[in-house]
Amino acid sequence: xxxxxxxxxxxxxxxxxxxxxxxxxxxxxxxxxxGKPAFDPHTPTVVEPPDTTLADARESAxxxxxxxxxxxAYLLLLDGPSPKKPTRDELAKLVTKRMPAAKYEAELGxxxxxxxxxxxxxxxxxxxEDEKARLMxxxxxxxxxxxxxxxxxxxEPLIAMELLTEPVLTRDLSPEEHAALLTRKWAxxxxxxxxxxxxxxxxxxxxxxxxxxxxEHKAFIHDPDTNETMSTVSFTRxxxxxxxxxxxxxxxxxxxxxxxxxxxxxxxxxxxxxSVDLELHSLPRDPAILDRASGLLLGVAYRMVREGEFNPQGxxxxxxxxxxVTRRDIEQAYAGHRAKLAPCDTCADxxxxxxxxxxxxxxxxxxxxxxxxxxxxxxxxxxxxDHGAWALSAMDTLLGAQ
Numbered sequence: 001x002x003x004x005x006x007x008x009x010x011x012x013x014x015x016x017x018x019x020x021x022x023x024x025x026x027x028x029x030x031x032x033x034x035g036k037p038a039f040d041p042h043t044p045t046v047v048e049p050p051d052t053t054l055a056d057a058r059e060s061a062x063x064x065x066x067x068x069x070x071x072x073a074y075l076l077l078l079d080g081p082s083p084k085k086p087t088r089d090e091l092a093k094l095v096t097k098r099m100p101a102a103k104y105e106a107e108l109g110x111x112x113x114x115x116x117x118x119x120x121x122x123x124x125x126x127x128x129e130d131e132k133a134r135l136m137x138x139x140x141x142x143x144x145x146x147x148x149x150x151x152x153x154x155x156e157p158l159i160a161m162e163l164l165t166e167p168v169l170t171r172d173l174s175p176e177e178h179a180a181l182l183t184r185k186w187a188x189x190x191x192x193x194x195x196x197x198x199x200x201x202x203x204x205x206x207x208x209x210x211x212x213x214x215x216e217h218k219a220f221i222h223d224p225d226t227n228e229t230m231s232t233v234s235f236t237r238x239x240x241x242x243x244x245x246x247x248x249x250x251x252x253x254x255x256x257x258x259x260x261x262x263x264x265x266x267x268x269x270x271x272x273x274x275s276v277d278l279e280l281h282s283l284p285r286d287p288a289i290l291d292r293a294s295g296l297l298l299g300v301a302y303r304m305v306r307e308g309e310f311n312p313q314g315x316x317x318x319x320x321x322x323x324x325v326t327r328r329d330i331e332q333a334y335a336g337h338r339a340k341l342a343p344c345d346t347c348a349d350x351x352x353x354x355x356x357x358x359x360x361x362x363x364x365x366x367x368x369x370x371x372x373x374x375x376x377x378x379x380x381x382x383x384x385x386d387h388g389a390w391a392l393s394a395m396d397t398l399l400g401a402q
Contacts, residue, residue, distance in 0.1 A: 067274030172234035
């Protein structure tokens, strides 16, 4: 497969990482104690537990549950004098101005609904039963609006300077845009609470609102989950599209040194889909292999987004014990950016995989679960299981032998 610019930059940097005590941006973890960012715009992802309580913690790790509801936030970075926090009415008028009804009629009505939605209290606490029942059928749960100074007096910066100057995280900005980015003094927070329904409609509508606001105010857009900062042009290009499911534009696949001296690839950003982040570990320090592994991991990510759609009957959605990943899943994850995978006479489709939650690491997203991609339990539970060998074989199965 042809390597994307983002993947190539990350994989090239991966081989230069000499110490595991660094975070996903190559910084010392001392800059973010216990891996927790100074500013976390997310509320904890809400996950309904499985009906059966599992006494054995090891067994529990093999049961990956999707979120009942989740959220995504963006920070819109503004310059100039202290702006006022936008009101819902102002956002609604801006949406109408920027999106003529004749062209965006269906989306416009839904976007107005999201803008007007006041977030319910945690757990719907204190709401009448009929309102709780109504919210259980809704996918657009609320929009949070706030404003923050980039450098609060006497406090840590809202966004660490190294995140705004790191080349990979700001790769879509021109030199002129990058210079302008460093002058921004204010950040407007737009965060939507929603469910994974209708091709993750809540996320797509939020991205439309963010794009409209950023264009109007000439703002840069910072994603606190992946730590990327974008212009409106690149943000628009990478927005989630219901028709193609371009997951590779929504998440980052980040390389880290593994405990065994090899490499691991971990996603950042699956929270926005109500899913755990994913990891493929025990990989050789070979950029070509890491690129193939990224493709496999993104195929699994695409499958997770599809399988995690909310059950309106209120039952928790749990990932299947064995998930079948296909070549088509990988193509869909990269949709809009890569040609289809080359024909492969030796490939076998689908590839069965299993997910198992691993212990928290300092480099993980704040309060978010990571699950490792492994062979089905009949193989991976065995004492003689060699995960590194399985991972290489899995890539050959879906992508062809190197």
